[in-house]
Amino acid sequence: MCGEKNKISDVELYKLFLEGDNQAFNFLIIRHRKNLTDFLMTYLRNVESAEDIAQDSFMYMIVNKTEYDFKYSFKTYLYTIAKSRALNYLKKSKKTIFVEDVINNTYVNFDENVESNFIEKENYENLKKVIKKLKKEYQIVIYLYYFQGFKYAEISKILNQSMSKTKMAIHRAKKLLKKYLKEDNNYDKWWKVYRESLGKI
Secondary structure: OHHHHHHOOOHHHHHHHOOOHHHHHHHHHHHHHHHHHHHHOOOOOHHHHHHHHHHHHHHHHHHHHHHHOOOOOOOHHHHHHHHHHHHHHHHHHHOOOOOHHHHHHOOOOOHHHHHHHHHHHHHHHHHHHHHOOOHHHHHHHHHHHHHHHOOOHHHHHOOOOHHHHHHHHHHHHHHHHHHHOOOOHHHHHHHHHHHHHOOOO
16 A cells, blocks of 8 residues: 555645545655755754754644645645745744755755756765855755756745746856856866756756
């Protein structure tokens, strides 16, 4: 039964949850908990806080299960809730966002499926160094777009901003990545991997 549910889409699992199958939601938690925590670490410096907010976000969906609008993907809705809670936490605690710390943190990991297509593992350290040069806004959209595989509309929903702003942020981030990558001494050795992944700029 566990193997069967692992093959079911997020939406179908959520529908089962609405029908009273609480185990279906447990599968959703298992499926998304790690990547959600990684995302929250782009806002928070403390992994325990990120884990707590991730858990709180799942709990919100359990308590308010009928609020989910199926026109959005489950993942988009979940990340929107989590981002809002992370910002509220930062506002209440008056903490500063240091995305550059996240890039050095082991909790920023590639999704296994994305990683195989996006970058060779031996080039990961080079990528971290380059991403650290980007401002926070660009680091977040790069993480959502390339590491989490969100589309423009989904990122706009999560970050509560216009589609044009999202597209512009990704476009500028890509151009800066290309610029910084070209400045690296090993450019000729590993730029091709990034070019194929980031597309034509």
